Amino acid sequence: MTDMIRATGLVKTYKDVEALSGLDLTVPEGTVMGLLGPNGAGKTTAVRILATLLKATSGTAEVAGIDVAKDPDGVRARIGLSGQYAAVDEHLTGFENLQMVGRLYGMPKAAASQRARDLLERFGLDDAGDRPSKTYSGGMRRRLDLAGALVAEPPVLILDEPTTGLDVRSRQQMWGVIRDLVASGSTLLLTTQYLEEADLLADDIVVIDHGRAIARGTADELKSQTGGERIEIVLTDGRQRDAASRILARVAIGEVQTGDNERELTAAVDGGVPQLRAVLDELDAQRIDVLDVGLRRPTLDDVFLSLTGRAAETAPDDTSTDEGTEVPA
Missing domain, CATH: 3.40.50.300 (P-loop containing nucleotide triphosphate hydrolases)
Known part of the structure; x- marks a missing residue:
């Protein structure tokens, strides 16, 4: 290729x-x-x-x-x-903007005009094509x-x-x-x-x-570089965070992450649903109350964080x- x-x-x-x-x-x-x-x-x-x-x-x-x-x-x-x-150019209409570009490329006027109309329709701008672009x-x-x-x-x-x-x-x-x-x-x-x-x-x-x-x-x-999936847990009581984190650490790839809210914990895992079930069973056995739980694939934000040590938006x-x-x- x-x-x-x-x-x-x-x-x-x-x-x-x-x-x-x-x-x-x-x-x-x-x-x-x-x-x-x-x-x-x-x-x-x-x-x-x-x-x-x-x-x-x-x-x-x-x-x-x-x-x-x-x-x-x-x-x-x-x-x-x-x-x-x-x-x-906000003083030109949408059509005139596109026609001008065509003329600058050396297209004949008729061809530039037809191309402008075709593109306005393609981009859903045909109804606004004769309005000044400042609108x-x-x-x-x-x-x-x-x-x-x-x-x-x-x-x-x-x-x-x-x-x-x-x-x-x-x-x-x-x-x-x-x-x-x-x-x-x-x-x-x-x-x-x-x-x-x-x-x-x-x-x-x-x-x-x-x-x-x-x-x-x-x-x-x-x-895939950051682990297969993520277990995400939101605790009812933030005071149980350390105990919950120790449970997650047994299945986590790398460190267990704590969110801005101290009740939120995230762990990269490679065992999927069976690991999530085991974590929930252990949390229940230790009487750690969970408000919300989920299993998701990593996002590209996770990738950037793992590669650079900071979020992509930073x-x-x-x-x-x-x-x-x-x-x-």
Whole structure:
């Protein structure tokens, strides 16, 4: 399978801060790669280099077989980019925004107009297509921005946190749009800090932290690194926590975790329901009252916590690394 995106040893330094520290990345044709990490991990820096908006300090990168440093124009002709913030002209209608993009790509006016109408319908914006985009909701603007990235039907799409700032309903709408793109065979690099998003949409996931890849695999492969399942218990009385924790420790893989509420305990296990039954029997024998109990598979948040020692939503100290500015060459 051809790799549509390939980066080797990418390093990007802003003064004394290293935003990327030797990032390696490959995205096979027709697949979705999720680049997962908190704000400041280096995701946006990597996207800007791949989209020719930044020059790497060192390392190499190719998109659709074209070197991003040697032929940036060739790369730009083959990618669609949707950044963290919707890049639409609020004084133009939705139709005029998309038509303008088509004309900038050199499409004849009639073809650009037809493509704009087709995309408005595809993204559920046809009823609002002749309204100024300043009247659009945040979710509508994001969909219009993504439609703009598809005007030239590029073989590679790069979506940088496409659902950032959206409410739950708008985010789910965007997920539906992205699923349709995937079904059509697009090659997609998706950066996100939403664990559920990566889990739902990506064929393969790269977890990055402090500018380098720290793990790669499918969602199931990454989850398997933290144990098969989780026993979660909520105690009626927090004073029984230590006794309950000792019972869980007998079956746990690693340490028993205590939640923000001292009555909540979580243990990674590999025995599933039989272990849960044994734990409940022992809790009952020791007269430890349980308010709630559950057995669940680990989430990608569990994976990130096990890999980095902190939750995915917690940004590292050098959060400025994704915010560095540089005039593109």
